[in-house]
Amino acid sequence: MGTPARFARPCRSISAVLLLEMLFLLLFCRHVSTHCKISRCNSEYLAATQDVRGPSTTAAYCTALRSYSRCTRRTARTCRGNLAYHSAVYGIEDLMIQNNCSREGPTSPPWPPAPEPNRQSFESLDICDYEKSYAHKHSRPPAYQHCATFGDPHVRTFSDEFHTCRVQGSWPLLDNHYLFVQATSHPIAEGSNATAVGKLTIIFKDVKECIDQKVYQAEIGDLPAAFADGSTNGGERPGGNSLAIRERSPGRHVEIRATYIGTTIAVRQAGEQLSFSIRAAEEVASSFTEEQDLQLCVGGCPPSQRLSRSACCHGRPDPAVEKARRLCRGKLPTEDVYFQACVFDVVTSGDANFSLAARDAFEDARTFQTDFRKLHIFRTDAAASPGGSPLLLLLPVAISGLRSNLYTSLFTGY
Incomplete structure (x- = not known):
């Protein structure tokens, strides 16, 4: 360029x-x-x-x-x-x-037509690079989806629904042909309905041509930069390096790249809670059977497990709420659902570290969400039917002219 x-x-x-x-x-x-x-x-x-x-x-x-x-x-x-x-x-x-260029004048000769691709080169393509294989097969890049859980926990589904859940105990975030991800939650305060993720288990299932099965486990105070067997890649198979783990920030942020399935995962710790974010190829995210129907990243929290964030933080003046709002304004750019979740968590837990969890989740969304118009979700609990799915307003960022639109989308991610 x-x-x-x-x-x-x-x-x-x-x-x-x-x-x-x-x-x-x-x-x-x-x-x-x-x-x-x-x-x-x-x-x-x-x-x-x-x-x-x-x-x-x-x-x-x-x-x-x-x-x-x-x-x-x-x-x-x-x-x-x-x-x-x-x-x-x-x-x-x-x-x-x-440059005072006239419209009439010499032009450069056009390029000759591109040569036909060599079919043999497609067959020898590394099948453990999902993006390249998909692009050659379909003549276009793959579509991606984003899911995350953080804080209370709050869950952003692959379809951009946003739920706050009580979900005590162990619940599957993902369960498909390639991945199994389980989150184990505990109450964040005695007698509270609010919970936080204290343990994450991620299983990368065996793919014969590329990787051995690998298990990653994280708990509060133990965010390893290796799989459970001590390795940092997918094993001795030819495509072993198509699964790799690295430490982005010691004890706080680990990233796992699974290029053989077009997937990147971020696991973070902030205070006494873990968070999970994923960018997965759409084809991979949807590769499950009817029996694998309970996945928080796919269907969100069951209606009986959903909490209203407005229960703690709206409708009445409260010094703790105002303090939490000031703290969260310093961490997040706008008052969307990440801001609402931040305020809810800080108020219900009394732990300012939960504002860092909301900030990190937003940063992961900015990295993993391929459609910048869906980065922010704006929602009011009043617009949600009790026990049902919330009303979601996926709003594009306001633009002012063509240059502003290009600059915003390319350099700020909003």
């Missing part, structure tokens, strides 16, 4: 340069439809300007911009509703004006 220096030489508008650079990033972040060929136009422009030097720099850039414009016109029909396409058209026009 291009560097700021290369674009800055012939341009007087930093905003136009920033716009195109953000566009190039967007094109490699899987937001472009496989039918829209705007990424090819981008690649042609980068190749044409890669080695531009000397006094004829502006003329060379004008030639490349005219070619870029011609390429976007050829793909206009299939890219009509594509944000990256419209951003490219806007950026090209801006740069042509800034």
Whole structure:
């Protein structure tokens, strides 16, 4: 991808340069439809300007911009509703004006058609790299889903529902053909209905071509950077390194990457509770039978186990609630469900460390949630039917103009 220096030489508008650079990033972040060929136009422009030097720099850039414009016109029909396409058209026009480029003039010859892929190379592809295998099979990258549990515990399901649960004892978060994840909860205070996860067990099931079965266990005060057998990968099989564990922060944060199933897991400890976050390929997350019907990441908490967060923190003035709200405002960017969960946990537990759990869960969501519009969930308990699923409002972040939208989605994750 291009560097700021290369674009800055012939341009007087930093905003136009920033716009195109953000566009190039967007094109490699899987937001472009496989039918829209705007990424090819981008690649042609980068190749044409890669080695531009000397006094004829502006003329060379004008030639490349005219070619870029011609390429976007050829793909206009299939890219009509594509944000990256419209951003490219806007950026090209801006740069042509800034460099006094005429619309008529020489253009670079188009690239020759891409050669047909070698079928034999597909067959020799490492089957323990899920993303590559899926992309070759389907001609598109896989879709991903995110689930998490933290604090009370609160559960964010793969379908972006958000529940607060009592669930004392052991409950499965996941139970499919590839993974089994069990969380064991305990009361966070004597006589309280609120609970927290004190133990996590994660089983990576045997996949003949790639890994041996591996078990990971974490408890309060014991967050190991290895599997139960002491290993840090998937074993001696050829694809053993497609499962790997590493310590991101000693005693606080462990990350497990399972590239053979397109999955990344984060396990954290904050105070006296553990949290779990996962980004899993959609195909993997849905690979279970009817008998494997109890999974908190799939169906959320059973209705009988759900708690209302408004019971502790709304409708009456309370110094403890206001103190918790101030603490949580310092940890989270907006008053969404992560903020509500933070306030609930700090009030019911009396432990300020629970605000760190909410912050960490939000950071994991920002990393694992592939659709930034679903990062924040806004919900009021008044809108939820008793014992039923909550009303979820998946709100896109407010935008102000095309540049703001691109900058927000690419660099802040909101």
